[in-house]
Amino acid sequence: MEPVIRIRDLRFSYPEAARPALDGVSLDILPGSFVAVLGANGSGKSTLAKHLNAILRPSEGSVLVHDLDTRKPEDLIPIRRRVGMVFQNPDNQIVANVVEDDVAFAPENLGVDPAEIRARVDGALRHVGMYDFRLHAPHLLSGGQKQRVAIAGVLAMQPEVLVLDEPTAMLDPRGRREVLDTVEALCRSDGMTVVLITHHMDEAARADRVVVMDRGRVVMDDTPRKIFPQAERLRALALDVPEATELVRELNAAGLTLPEDVLTPAECAAAIGGALCP
Amino acid sequence: MLKDITLGQYFPGDTVVHRLDPRTKLLLTIVYIAALFTANTVLGYVVVFAALAASAALGHIPPKALVKGLRPLLFIMVFTAILNLFFTPGEDYIIHWRAIRMTWTGLKNAAAMLVRVMLLVSGTFLLTYTTSPLAITDGLEALLSPLKKLKVPVYELSLMMSIALRFIPTLIEETDRIMSAQKARGADLETGGLVQRAKALLPLLIPLFVSSFRRADELATAMECRCYNGGEGRTRMKVLKMAGRDAWAFVCGALLMAGIIVLRRLRL
Numbered sequence: 001m002e003p004v005i006r007i008r009d010l011r012f013s014y015p016e017a018a019r020p021a022l023d024g025v026s027l028d029i030l031p032g033s034f035v036a037v038l039g040a041n042g043s044g045k046s047t048l049a050k051h052l053n054a055i056l057r058p059s060e061g062s063v064l065v066h067d068l069d070t071r072k073p074e075d076l077i078p079i080r081r082r083v084g085m086v087f088q089n090p091d092n093q094i095v096a097n098v099v100e101d102d103v104a105f106a107p108e109n110l111g112v113d114p115a116e117i118r119a120r121v122d123g124a125l126r127h128v129g130m131y132d133f134r135l136h137a138p139h140l141l142s143g144g145q146k147q148r149v150a151i152a153g154v155l156a157m158q159p160e161v162l163v164l165d166e167p168t169a170m171l172d173p174r175g176r177r178e179v180l181d182t183v184e185a186l187c188r189s190d191g192m193t194v195v196l197i198t199h200h201m202d203e204a205a206r207a208d209r210v211v212v213m214d215r216g217r218v219v220m221d222d223t224p225r226k227i228f229p230q231a232e233r234l235r236a237l238a239l240d241v242p243e244a245t246e247l248v249r250e251l252n253a254a255g256l257t258l259p260e261d262v263l264t265p266a267e268c269a270a271a272i273g274g275a276l277c278p
Numbered sequence: 279m280l281k282d283i284t285l286g287q288y289f290p291g292d293t294v295v296h297r298l299d300p301r302t303k304l305l306l307t308i309v310y311i312a313a314l315f316t317a318n319t320v321l322g323y324v325v326v327f328a329a330l331a332a333s334a335a336l337g338h339i340p341p342k343a344l345v346k347g348l349r350p351l352l353f354i355m356v357f358t359a360i361l362n363l364f365f366t367p368g369e370d371y372i373i374h375w376r377a378i379r380m381t382w383t384g385l386k387n388a389a390a391m392l393v394r395v396m397l398l399v400s401g402t403f404l405l406t407y408t409t410s411p412l413a414i415t416d417g418l419e420a421l422l423s424p425l426k427k428l429k430v431p432v433y434e435l436s437l438m439m440s441i442a443l444r445f446i447p448t449l450i451e452e453t454d455r456i457m458s459a460q461k462a463r464g465a466d467l468e469t470g471g472l473v474q475r476a477k478a479l480l481p482l483l484i485p486l487f488v489s490s491f492r493r494a495d496e497l498a499t500a501m502e503c504r505c506y507n508g509g510e511g512r513t514r515m516k517v518l519k520m521a522g523r524d525a526w527a528f529v530c531g532a533l534l535m536a537g538i539i540v541l542r543r544l545r546l
Contacts, residue, residue, distance in 0.1 A: 055499060077505055085503040092493045093500035097412050097444045104515035106504035117515040139447040153504060 003028035004161055004193050005052060005083070009061035012047060021047040023216035024061070029161065034187040034194045036204035036224075039213035040238035048213065049165045049197045053083040065161075081110065083161045084154030088169045090146035091139075099141075099149050100125065100134040106157040117156075124155040127190075128182050144175025148182055155186075161193040162186065168200065180206065201228070201242040205263040212237065225261040244268035288410050294523055295337030295408045300417025302524040307405045309531040313538045314397050322541045323393050329534050330401055337408045347403040348396060355395055362388035415439045420518055426509075433509025441497070449490065456485050 005028070012022040021044045029035055039045040050056040051063050054070035065082055068075040087093050096102035100121050107117045125131040128148040138146055147167055154162060164183060168176040184206055186192040196207060204210050210227045212220035214237050220227055228234070228245045241249070248262045248271060258271045290296075295303075314326050334344060348355075366384030373380040406414070419436035426432050457467060460481055467478050 053503060055503065077507060080503055080505050085500075087496065087500055089496060091448050092496035095441060095444065095497070095501060095504075097440065101412075101515070105501075105506075108512055108514055109505040109507060111511045111513050114513060114515055114517055117513065121515060137447075138444075139451070150500075157505065 001030050004031045004065065005029040006064040007048075007051070007061070008064075010048075010051060010058050010063060011060040012051065012056060013059055014047075020059075020216050022051070025213075025216070025218055026061075027211065027218065027221075029193060029195060031160070031193050032187070032191045033209060034184070034196070034207045035209045035211060036196045036198055036207035037211045037213060038198065038201070038204050038239060040199070042215075043213040043237075044216040045197045045213050046165055047216075049085070049163050049195065052161070052163050052195065053080050053085050055085070077110075081157050082159050083163060084157055084159035086147070086150050086154055086162070086164045086167050088166045090143060090150050090170070093150050094138045094146060094153070097137055098134075099130065099136050099138055102138060102149060103134075103152045103156050106153060110157065120156045120158065121152075124152040125149075127155055127186070128152045142175060143171045144178035147171060147175065147179045151179070151182060151186075159192075161195060163195045163197070165197045166199070167196075168198070168203065176200075176203075199239075201240050201245075202264075205242045205245075212239070224263055228263060229260040248272075289337075289339060289343070289407045290410075291338055291408065293337050293408070295333060295404075297521075297523065298527055299518055299520050299524050300409050300413040301420050301518060302520065302527050303405055303409055304414070304417045304421060306527060306531045307402060309535055310401050311398060313535050314394060314401070316535075316538050316542055318390075318542055319546055321546045322538055323390075323397070325534070325537055325541065326397055329530075330397060330404065334400075334404055337404065339404060339407050343407060344400040344403055348399055351395065351399055355392060358395070359388040359392050362391050411443050412440060415443070416516075416518060431509070433512065437509075445490075445493070448493075449486070452489060453482070453486055456482055 007025055007027040010022050010025040011020055013020040023044075025044075025048060037045045037048060047056065051058060051070065052065075054063075054076055057071050063070040065079045068079045068082075070079060094102050095105050103121045103124055104117050107120050112120070122131065122134075125134055128151050130145060130148050130152060133141065133145065133149075138149060141149065151162070151164075151167075162183070167183075168179050171179065180203055183194055183196065187194045194207075196203065198204055205224045205228065207224060210220070210222065210224050211218055212227065212234070219237065220230070220233070228241045229249075231241045231246070231249055234241055240246070242263055244262050244265050244267060245260075247268055248258045248260060251272070252258055252260070256275055258275055262268050262271050310326070310329065313329075317323050317326055331341075334341065363380055363384045364378065366381055366387050368381035368383040370382040371379060372382060372385065409417070415436050418439075419432055422430070422432045422435075461467065465478060465481060467475070467482070470478070
């Protein structure tokens with residue numbers, strides 16, 4: 001399958017930084033996949049995200065979206081239209097005073113026809129389950145709702161890839177679940193390619209592929225089931241494992257023999273159940 | 279506590295006045311002001327007042343709200359009235375005692391001034407009472423759009439206005455939070471003299487400033503991510519449309535202006 005985004009030997013340094021933020025990253029993002037990028041603070045995961053839609057340009061190496069090059073100024077708008085980005089703080093990415101006007105911002109910038117904008121806005125709001133709130137003022141919504149509005153604002157561009165840079169970091173558990181469910185549904189039922197930057201292990205466990213970063217490099221890249229059982233290695237990178245995986249590990253250390261590649265509480269319960277009454 | 283501040287004085291409603299195109303309302307406000315300053319007779323002011331009262335009634339705006347809007351201006355109104363009353367040159371004295379001179383012309387001027395200011399302020403308040411700040415911004419942008427030819431960044435200005443409106447509640451919330459944080463650490467924001475209180479505000483303002491800059495930076499990036507590229511080639515989801523009622527409103531405005539001009543000519 002032809003990748004949507006092709007990253008080749010990407011290097012990037014912030015001005016006056018001692019060491020490069022990205023130090024030779026190569027990745028292919030396949031269409032329709034759900035990729036989680038994990039890493040401790042300062043691992044370069046947010047910097048990598050900002051390269052995907054040309055907010056930052058490579059110092060060396062290249063980032064290609066199909067055939068569009070993030071280093072070429074004339075490719076900027078086409079790239080940003082294809083690769084949508086949602087940030088951490090929902091308050092700082094909502095532009096308008098009314099939910100539906102905010103969602104309309106991107107297609108308005110693209111010069112889309114008014115009737116078509118209306119259709120896209122309604123469609124995007126329905127997708128994230130915020131259609132009933134279309135006439136509300138954004139500051140009266142909960143964090144999870146605001147973040148879903150921000151996602152709708154990006155969906156209205158009809159992008160191929162949705163990049164989310166720690167979208168749940170400022171949300172309560174309920175808001176986190178709302179946002180994650182929305183994102184996962186977009187990938188599973190609409191075939192949207194999703195790149196989720198996160199440091200929550202249980203969020204990463206929902207992805208098809210986990211890319212672990214450390215000091216500007218990709219150090220692990222595999223399916224969650226293969227990544228999370230390697231608890232020692234993850235700990236060395238200042239990362240945790242999902243709670244369910246952790247519990248199975250501790251039970252195994254205490255003498256049980258449960259399958260190690262357990263990710264969710266449901267799977268964990270099934271594994272323990274299976275061990276108790278075979 | 280800061281949350282109680284109402285911003286803009288929009289009274290949401292669904293009356294004819296509310297539904298008028300914001301451009302119509304802005305233009306009619308200008309016509310109204312012109313009529314007010316053309317009127318120079320008692321009957322003229324009565325007509326202008328009647329126009330104001332009729333619009334307020336159509337928009338279901340209680341007279342109390344219009345009067346309330348005048349309160350902050352009370353001091354200026356009294357001050358200008360006193361100036362007019364005592365310092366208008368003339369010979370037709372009512373009181374002339376040492377340096378204190380009050381003339382009939384002065385009294386007339388003072389009264390006319392008061393009436394004008396009151397009608398002016400209530401008229402503009404009627405606009406903000408019946409039009410949401412956002413609609414006013416859109417209307418202004420549409421009306422000023424010919425200036426784009428002169429390289430005036432009309433779209434950018436209106437975007438700035440609407441972003442400012444968007445962030446007012448967010449920043450108020452933030453101020454509240456910083457105030458609580460400072461109070462929790464023993465800051466005293468409410469007592470002391472003026473200088474002391476001003477000093478106490480400093481630890482409040484600095485974090486607020488810093489965070490607004492950070493917000494501005496993040497918002498700019500988020501806007502770029504959504505293909506913001508200046509006002510050129512931009513379309514709008516909601517296109518302003520004039521309706522039959524707008525035509526009627528313009529007819530009323532024209533009648534008002536014509537009537538006032540006739541009254542002025544006839545010196546009635």
